[in-house]
Amino acid sequence: MWNFLIHCVAEADVQTLHHLMAGRTPLHDVLDEAPGYAALHDSADAPFVDGEPVPARALRAYAALGLALVGEADEAEWHLRTGASWLMRSAAAAHRPTSDRGSWSTPTGSLHEERLAVLLDSDHIPSEVFPQLCLVLLALEGALPRPVSGPRLTVLADRGQTGALFHLQLDLVRGLPSGLLPDPRSMSVFFGDEAFRRSLDDAWQTARPAKLHGAVLWSLRNADGPVDHVNDSSFGAAFAVLLMELGRTRGNWRGRLRLRRVNPRTSVIGAVNAKNPRVIESVTGYESKLSVVEHGHRVVVPKRDEEEARRHGGRATVVGAVTVEEAAKEVRRLDPRALSWLGAGVLAVLLAGSVVLWGAASDASEKNNRRAVAAELAAQAMGLKSTEPRTAGLLALAGYQIDPGNKEAKDAVEEVLETNRNTVRSWVADDVIVDVLAIDDAGNRAYTSGPMT
Secondary structure, rough: OOHHHHHHHHEEEEEEEEHHHHHHOHHHHHHOOOOOEOOOOOOOOOOOOOOEEEEHHHHHHHHHHHHHHHHHHHHHHHHHHHHHHHHOOOOOOOOOOOOOOOOOOOOOOOOOHHHHHHOOOOOOOHHHHHHHHHHHHHHHHHOOOOEEEEEEEEEEEEOOEEEEEEEEEEEEEOOOEEEEEEEOOOOOOEEHHHHHHHHHHHHHHHHHHOOOEOOOOOEEOOOEEOOOEEOOOOOOOHHHHHHHHHHHHHHHHHHHOOOOOEEOOOEEOOOOOOOOOOOOOOOOOOOHHHHHHHOEEEEEEHHHHHHHHHHHHOOOOOEEEEEEEHHHHHHHEHHHHHHHHHHHHHHHHHHHHHHHHHHHHHHHHHHHHHHHHHHHHHHHHHHOOOOOOHHHHHHHHHHHHHOOOOOHHHHHHHHHHHHOOOOOOOOOOOOOOEEEHHHEEOOOEEEEEEOOO
């Protein structure tokens, strides 16, 4: 459903979006027939329909928000209010006033930047729904920044005669107004009750990471996919623990170095209350909740519920905790991935250090070799400066080029030049070839005589 809505917004398919909002389509029929969804019998204004199940009403609301982006400008505000009314009704976000509204601005480069700016500047948007509305509108137009993956926990729910095991995860989207919000990509048809919404509010007030900027997205899944509804307040402690862990591992660069992290196969049961934020409060339903855990599954419960939980959790390892901080410590373990990353980092540093040291040693050895060769060439040049000045000059120059800072090579060049500064040309002759040498009166020409060879 969500991907289809994104496609309609991207194509500016106003006709289809309007039909999804106010009409009846095969998609509505499919959503009506989906098992497990509750029908909403409260009085509803158009375009919503009395008695329609949650997914169909959510579809109409999101289609209205799509029309707010790509439909007629004079109808955009009505469409916006229609979609926002469902976001409030779904009880899926921490509905707390946010101080980020005044400082947050629409991301540049989005497809409908001007329309977004006008819509989100509307005075008709309640403050408590503003962060979620920003999130949904950006997600509909495909401009949602990539979320940073966060921690996960197992949570247990009371479903009447039976229990249910879910996987709760928090992710972070930087650059959005702050809030604890359902991930629209997977939780678009979620419907909670007032107790669940209060648990979100209390968890957000209790454990909101102070140094974490952006929207925190939550998602809840079971073996079949996203969970569609929760009527339970016992998730508050799990949300608070995950919020604390998100700030601990994603709040700054040191978070990636944390070796102990939340174990996703551990459960936390309990409620939190913003009026008494340190204490995990009691909940009920342990018999059904603990009936679905496997042998040895670690479950953290409020300290005052520990005895009752042990009576019903024969296969579970039950641990009591008084505060959210204690619960967070109880669910952490050494994370193999963090250990491997740390080991890889240490190994990389050691390898880099070894390469630097090897390079420094190689440079020193090469410098010593150049110095020795230059000195040897300088010595040979000094020995030949009188008898073979040309060869001596070449040797001295070669030594200087090999090691320009070599004093011996420099001295050899200067000595050869000084010794032969009045010599125009020289050669080696012996008495077998030359037996007479004469110079003309001007001293400009030399003559030799001897046997011809």
